[in-house]
Amino acid sequence: MKVALFIPCITEHLLPETGISMVRVLEHLGVEVEYVENQTCCGQPAFNAGYHDEVIPMAEHFIELFADKEYVIAPSGSCVGMVRLHYERLPLSEKAYSKYKHLQSRIFEFTEFLVNVMKVKSIGGSFNHRVTYHQSCHLANELGIVSQPRDLIKNIDNIDFVEMENSSVCCGFGGTFSYKQEDISLSLVAQKANYIEATSAEYCIGADSSCLMNIDGYLKAHNMKARTMHIADLLAQSLGL
Amino acid sequence: MKSDKEIILENIRKSLSSSRNEVANDLQLDNEIKEKLNSVTPSTQNELIRQFQNELEKVDAEFINIESNENISQTLQRLLQDGVVNEIAISDDELICTITESLADITIVKATDYEYPERKSKISQINTAVVFAENGIADTGSVVFYYNTTNTTYPHFLCDWTIIAIKRDSIIANQFELIKNLDLEKAKNMVFVTGPSRTADIEKTLVLGAHGPRRVSVIAIP
Amino acid sequence: MQKLSPLNIKKNVTEALADKNLQKAVLNATASSQDSREHIISEIPYWEELRQKTNNIKSRVINNLDTFLETFETNCKENGIIVHWASDDVSARNIILKIASDNDVKKIVKSKSLTTEEIFLNDALIENGIETLETDLGEYIVQLKEEVPSHLIIPALHLSKEDVGELFTEKLGIEYTSVPEELLQVARKNIRQKFLEADMGISGSNFAIAESGSFVVVENEANAHLTISLPKIHVAVIGIEKIIPDMESLPYFLKLLAPSATGQKSSTYVNFIGGPSRGEYGEGPEKVHVVLVDNGRSKVLQNEQLRETLACIRCGACLNSCPVYQHIGGHAYGWVYMGPIGATLAPQFLGTHEAKYSPYLCTLCGECYKVCPIKINLPEHLLTLRNQIVKDGETAKVESIGMKTFSYVASRPKLYNLLTTIPVVAQSIIPDGKSFSVPGYGNERPLPPFDKLGFKKRFEKEKKNEK
Numbered sequence: 001m002k003v004a005l006f007i008p009c010i011t012e013h014l015l016p017e018t019g020i021s022m023v024r025v026l027e028h029l030g031v032e033v034e035y036v037e038n039q040t041c042c043g044q045p046a047f048n049a050g051y052h053d054e055v056i057p058m059a060e061h062f063i064e065l066f067a068d069k070e071y072v073i074a075p076s077g078s079c080v081g082m083v084r085l086h087y088e089r090l091p092l093s094e095k096a097y098s099k100y101k102h103l104q105s106r107i108f109e110f111t112e113f114l115v116n117v118m119k120v121k122s123i124g125g126s127f128n129h130r131v132t133y134h135q136s137c138h139l140a141n142e143l144g145i146v147s148q149p150r151d152l153i154k155n156i157d158n159i160d161f162v163e164m165e166n167s168s169v170c171c172g173f174g175g176t177f178s179y180k181q182e183d184i185s186l187s188l189v190a191q192k193a194n195y196i197e198a199t200s201a202e203y204c205i206g207a208d209s210s211c212l213m214n215i216d217g218y219l220k221a222h223n224m225k226a227r228t229m230h231i232a233d234l235l236a237q238s239l240g241l
Numbered sequence: 242m243k244s245d246k247e248i249i250l251e252n253i254r255k256s257l258s259s260s261r262n263e264v265a266n267d268l269q270l271d272n273e274i275k276e277k278l279n280s281v282t283p284s285t286q287n288e289l290i291r292q293f294q295n296e297l298e299k300v301d302a303e304f305i306n307i308e309s310n311e312n313i314s315q316t317l318q319r320l321l322q323d324g325v326v327n328e329i330a331i332s333d334d335e336l337i338c339t340i341t342e343s344l345a346d347i348t349i350v351k352a353t354d355y356e357y358p359e360r361k362s363k364i365s366q367i368n369t370a371v372v373f374a375e376n377g378i379a380d381t382g383s384v385v386f387y388y389n390t391t392n393t394t395y396p397h398f399l400c401d402w403t404i405i406a407i408k409r410d411s412i413i414a415n416q417f418e419l420i421k422n423l424d425l426e427k428a429k430n431m432v433f434v435t436g437p438s439r440t441a442d443i444e445k446t447l448v449l450g451a452h453g454p455r456r457v458s459v460i461a462i463p
Numbered sequence: 464m465q466k467l468s469p470l471n472i473k474k475n476v477t478e479a480l481a482d483k484n485l486q487k488a489v490l491n492a493t494a495s496s497q498d499s500r501e502h503i504i505s506e507i508p509y510w511e512e513l514r515q516k517t518n519n520i521k522s523r524v525i526n527n528l529d530t531f532l533e534t535f536e537t538n539c540k541e542n543g544i545i546v547h548w549a550s551d552d553v554s555a556r557n558i559i560l561k562i563a564s565d566n567d568v569k570k571i572v573k574s575k576s577l578t579t580e581e582i583f584l585n586d587a588l589i590e591n592g593i594e595t596l597e598t599d600l601g602e603y604i605v606q607l608k609e610e611v612p613s614h615l616i617i618p619a620l621h622l623s624k625e626d627v628g629e630l631f632t633e634k635l636g637i638e639y640t641s642v643p644e645e646l647l648q649v650a651r652k653n654i655r656q657k658f659l660e661a662d663m664g665i666s667g668s669n670f671a672i673a674e675s676g677s678f679v680v681v682e683n684e685a686n687a688h689l690t691i692s693l694p695k696i697h698v699a700v701i702g703i704e705k706i707i708p709d710m711e712s713l714p715y716f717l718k719l720l721a722p723s724a725t726g727q728k729s730s731t732y733v734n735f736i737g738g739p740s741r742g743e744y745g746e747g748p749e750k751v752h753v754v755l756v757d758n759g760r761s762k763v764l765q766n767e768q769l770r771e772t773l774a775c776i777r778c779g780a781c782l783n784s785c786p787v788y789q790h791i792g793g794h795a796y797g798w799v800y801m802g803p804i805g806a807t808l809a810p811q812f813l814g815t816h817e818a819k820y821s822p823y824l825c826t827l828c829g830e831c832y833k834v835c836p837i838k839i840n841l842p843e844h845l846l847t848l849r850n851q852i853v854k855d856g857e858t859a860k861v862e863s864i865g866m867k868t869f870s871y872v873a874s875r876p877k878l879y880n881l882l883t884t885i886p887v888v889a890q891s892i893i894p895d896g897k898s899f900s901v902p903g904y905g906n907e908r909p910l911p912p913f914d915k916l917g918f919k920k921r922f923e924k925e926k927k928n929e930k
Binding site: 005007011012013014015016017019020023035037038039040041043045046047048049050051052054055057058060061086137138141142169170172173174175176177178179180181182183184185186187188189191213214216217218220221222 | 476477480486786787790791822823824825826827828829830832833846848849850851852853858862863866867869870871872873874876877879883886901902903904906907908909910911912913914916917918919921922925
């Protein structure tokens with residue numbers, strides 16, 4: 001099985017270890033991994049801010065790069081949601097659109113790929129810490145991915161998994177919302193941080209780096225104990241990779 | 242000068258001129274709803290009445306079951322005595338007139354004996370009402386009053402305590418069933434009542450008896 | 464009365480976030496509403512089917528609104544109801560003022576109707592010397608406080624019981640109490656007297672039934688029933704989108720409305736009005752007037768996708784589920800309708816200039832779509848409206864240029880790779896390995912630093928090491 005890596009811009013530039021962890025876990029499971037050159041960005045930040053025309057060249061570039069891949073995997077629910085759901089409503093060229101339709105059913109979020117496609121719920125690692133889980137909005141509400149990350153976490157040996165209160169409430173990132181409505185965004189992330197603290201977890205696991213980056217920044221700045229960890233990093237660490 | 246009606250209709254037609262979206266028929270959807278609704282609907286009248294009672298009690302209303310017609314007035318008398326009631330307002334229904342006729346030491350004020358506007362203030366001064374509900378809806382614990390049989394709703398809404406007589410057989414499973422079999426004319430002026438009036442407008446604290454009745458008692462008769 | 468405008472959103476939000484009492488009140492109320500809703504829905508196995516069914520029914524009506532409105536009018540007239548059409552708020556107010564003056568109306572009682580708030584009716588009546596009293600407890604409180612409602616269903620959600628206690632002491636001269644039961648008793652007594660004296664009752668309507676020429680008012684307090692059955696005139700102010708085809712359609716909507724709005728299985732009262740009751744039953748209104756209000760609704764029909772936003776039944780579930788609403792409350796939105804549906808309707812009713820901030824009061828989390836009983840795809844519509852705002856040039860120039868640049872660069876990989884090395888280099892100048900402080904990411908929530916290598920180079924290293 002061969003997969004092409006779709007590396008979101010936040011992962012590429014700010015949190016690349018997550019991408020590496022995902023590669024190591026996939027290879028551990030016997031998957032051949034390919035990095036597609038010339039990736040840039042799926043265009044989500046511009047799209048969500050309302051700049052739909054501006055997204056078209058980025059989308060057509062993306063489609064061109066990934067159109068002929070058997071599987072395209074990303075460690076991000078919101079990026080996959082962008083491509084799978086929202087590219088559909090862009091006025092793409094006819095050629096780009098037909099290539100897109102081929103791609104649409106072959107692009108997956110990482111945990112979705114492990115559980116739904118590879119049928120792997122347990123990767124056989126060990127992690128002796130208390131963790132909790134933040135359910136990212138696009139992951140759950142656009143892609144319907146709710147149980148997959150939890151199954152993967154629960155099946156790690158020695159892990160102490162505690163659900164936080166309101167695990168599904170938005171962390172306040174919302175892309176450009178985080179700076180356009182900075183104060184509301186901070187109020188939301190503060191609430192999320194409090195929920196995390198109430199579990200006494202050492203790590204808050206999630207499947208979207210944008211959410212995790214948002215939460216982690218707040219936790220650090222307020223001297224709170226917990227830190228965020230992407231599920232790819234959790235799986236890799238649990239396997240000692 | 243175009244009338245507002247002409248302007249509005251013209252604007253609507255202009256807005257819809259690009260296309261009027263079509264919706265596929267609901268046949269399959271309707272079947273699914275029907276099946277699932279049936280799966281939660283009791284199959285016997287006794288079970289329906291029990292469901293009606295459960296739902297009624299959930300909305301803070303009382304349910305009193307009377308096995309035989311002979312006991313109706315008796316039960317009503319006792320209920321009113323316990324409530325220290327000496328005056329009641331009643332609706333126009335024949336049944337209510339009959340069962341209240343024989344009540345002792347109770348002044349009966351029939352709403353329709355008073356003209357409007359006097360009817361308003363007269364009934365508003367009375368604490369307790371005895372009225373008749375022509376139908377009940379089991380899955381919500383609701384009763385239905387039709388204006389063209391009660392000829393008034395002032396006792397039902399202006400008095401603090403509504404005592405409602407309802408025939409057990411008139412309790413229907415749900416609103417779908419009720420409306421399916423309802424005369425269109427009758428359906429134009431009616432009201433569904435589900436328990437006492439209430440509000441949670443202050444800090445989401447539930448308080449009964451907002452502007453309408455504070456206490457609702459349903460007497461189910463044969 | 465304060466003049467609202469969504470142009471004040473930025474200021475409103477700052478005020479709202481600074482008000483800790485507001486935060487607490489809104490969070491508690493919305494959480495409790497959500498819990499009750501979930502509990503009731505767990506007993507309705509055909510909930511999802513109901514949502515699709517009502518979406519279909521509303522779609523059929525919306526796409527044939529002209530025909531349905533004409534049918535409604537014809538059938539209302541047959542029932543003796545007088546029907547008026549108001550193309551905008553000015554027209555609506557004039558119609559109602561004329562009805563009042565034609566009938567020598569001095570005192571009016573109102574049941575809760577956001578449509579009447581939308582057309583600024585109360586001020587106009589009061590300015591014309593007509594005593595106008597809100598009778599719904601929440602609306603009564605808000606009217607006393609000279610504010611506007613902060614929620615579609617719970618108008619005084621933003622106030623604590625102590626706030627209400629202080630308000631009643633100040634405005635009604637009673638001894639202070641903060642016990643809800645006692646406060647209600649005071650209101651009930653005052654308002655009951657007004658009900659008995661009123662010449663006219665003004666209500667809204669939840670559903671206007673075309674086939675039967677009748678309409679429905681749903682409530683819990685009984686104040687709407689008294690509003691429509693005690694005074695000699697009843698005026699119902701009804702947005703043209705409230706139409707449903709027939710009686711058979713109604714139960715689908717009623718089954719969704721109460722759980723979504725208040726977490727009840729059924730609202731306490733469902734009032735059906737099909738004509739003036741005085742003639743037939745000897746009590747109540749001798750005249751029933753329906754005022755059909757457009758005020759921007761027909762324009763919403765222009766966009767084939769956005770048309771769906773007219774299907775809203777004003778239940779408030781989207782407000783309760785919205786993380787942004789939960790933190791800022793309703794006043795911050797600067798308009799009569801708030802929350803996700805308010806943010807969606809504002810640019811369509813008020814224009815993309817006045818409402819340029821409205822659709823951005825949203826993280827696109829998608830919760831509103833999940834809870835909307837009519838399955839209105841609010842996140843999708845908010846994205847469409849953001850696009851309209853961009854196209855109309857209503858976003859900040861700096862952002863617009865930034866996005867165009869981003870688009871240019873991100874579709875040219877070589878340029879993208881070159882430019883993304885700049886922050887890495889620039890960062891090495893910042894001491895302590897920290898990152899840039901950029902808008903949104905300051906001391907409260909710092910960004911992680913740009914990685915020196917980036918994923919691509921790390922991946923290449925990984926592959927090299929493997930060999």
